[in-house]
Structures are given as structure tokens and as C-alpha cells.
Amino acid sequence: MASDTILLVMDMLNDLVHPDGMGARSYVPLMQERGVYDATELAIKKARAASVMVGYVRVGFSPDYAECPPGSPVFSKARDNDVFKLGSWGTEVLSRFAPQPGDPDIIKHRVSPFYATKLEPLLRAQGIRRLVLSGVSTNGVVSAAVREGHDRDYECVLLEDCCAGATREEHExxxxxxxxxxQVVSAADVSF
Known part of the structure; x- marks a missing residue:
């Protein structure tokens, strides 16, 4: 792949976006209502057709939750609720968006996809200068990726219809x- 662009599909995990996951009451209805599933499939299809790298960012903790911050209002209940456990069904990418062999898998232990992950070295090594961003939640990983990507001098393109918050208000x-x-665009309008 000779492209300077990557599509990042972030936290589209079974725990959050599968109808049987813990996010079934919040993310799933809003994603269905807004067409996020179909738009994300379209974005992935367009990226692959253009030979653009598709990377997957997943939040997850080892089975003993050693990396899970006990004081975090976001992650402190992960152990109690048995979610975000690496190696489990919950931290697998939703099958509709399944990674292909060779797609980068970036594991994170905090909200940001950059903090203490392999994302930055990967982007630098591959000559990536443009990030096309999608995922849940808009006010979590997506927001962190946009702001940090901007501050690290990447061109950021946000696929609005490929993102969701736990509530419509959070997303908006x-x-x-x-x-x-x-730059904010739709999956139908993005150019790879």
C-alpha cells in the first residue's frame, strides 16, 4: 500500500456495538437509527478498494485487569462487569467490520488511541499523514483521536455517520x- 491515509475503526467491539453486548441499550439503537453500521461497512469497503490501510483500535485489558485504572470513571467498573477483557468475545471487532489478515490491531488501555500504544510508530513507519476516523464513542476515542491527531500534525477526517455516542446528545x-x-464528511462522500 502506497497511500498516506489510514482508516481507523475504533472500539467497534462486541461489548459496545453488538446487540448482545453491554452497549445494547445505548449504542446499538442509536447506531441502527442513524445507519452507522451500514456507513461503517461502506467506509471500510471504499478504503479497501482504494488500497488504503484499515486499522482497528480496541480497548482491552488482560484477564487480570492489571492495566485497568481503578479510579477511572470510564473503566473502573470493567472488572466488576467482566467487560473489555482481551481474548474474550467482547473485545472482538463486530463481525460486520471484521479485520482482514495483516490489518493493524492497536490495543489501548485508556480512552486515547495514541496513549501508550503502537499507533504512532505504525503511522510514522508507514508514512501516514491522513487519518480517517470512525467509531464509538464520539465523545471518547473519536474525540481523543481527532484532537491528538491534530496536535501531532496529521490531517484528520471524521466520518460523522460512522460514529455514535451513548446518547444522541453526547454525539452532537x-x-x-x-x-x-x-474535516467532517459522510462515508458516502469521503475520498480515499
Missing amino acids: HAMSGLRRYA
Whole structure:
């Protein structure tokens, strides 16, 4: 692949976006209503057709939750609820968006896809300068990726219809702040 672009599919995990996952009451209805599943499939298909790298960012912790921050309002209950455990069904990417052999798998232990992960070395080694971003939640990993990507001098493109918050309000609030740091387009309109 000779492209300077990567499509990042972030936290599209069974725990969050599968109808049987813990996010079934929040993310799933909003994603269905807004067409996020179909839009994300379209974005992945377009990226692959253009020979653009598709990378997967997944939040997860080892089975003993050693990396899980006990004081985090976001992650502190992961152990109690038996979610985000690496090697389990819950941390697998939803089958509709399944990675292909050779797709980068970036594991994170915090909200940001950059913090203490292999993402930055991967991007630098591959000559990536443009990030096309999708995932859940808009106000979590997507927001962190846009802001940090911007500050690390990447061109950021946010696929609005490939993102969701736990509530419509969370999504809309996050989007209102992110338009300043990224070009916002739909999966149908993105150019790879």
C-alpha cells in the first residue's frame, strides 16, 4: 500500500456495538437509527478498494485487569462487569467490520488511541499523514483521536455517520467541538 491515509475503526467491539453486548441499550439503537453500521461497512469497503490501510483500535485489558485504572470513571467498573477483557468475545471487532489478515490491531488501555500504544510508530513507519476516523464513542476515542491527531500534525477526517455516542446528545455535543479540528464528511462522500 502506497497511500498516506489510514482508516481507523475504533472500539467497534462486541461489548459496545453488538446487540448482545453491554452497549445494547445505548449504542446499538442509536447506531441502527442513524445507519452507522451500514456507513461503517461502506467506509471500510471504499478504503479497501482504494488500497488504503484499515486499522482497528480496541480497548482491552488482560484477564487480570492489571492495566485497568481503578479510579477511572470510564473503566473502573470493567472488572466488576467482566467487560473489555482481551481474548474474550467482547473485545472482538463486530463481525460486520471484521479485520482482514495483516490489518493493524492497536490495543489501548485508556480512552486515547495514541496513549501508550503502537499507533504512532505504525503511522510514522508507514508514512501516514491522513487519518480517517470512525467509531464509538464520539465523545471518547473519536474525540481523543481527532484532537491528538491534530496536535501531532496529521490531517484528520471524521466520518460523522460512522460514529455514535451513548446518547444522541453526547454525539452532537462532541461533533460540535470536533469540527474545528477535522474535516467532517459522510462515508458516502469521503475520498480515499
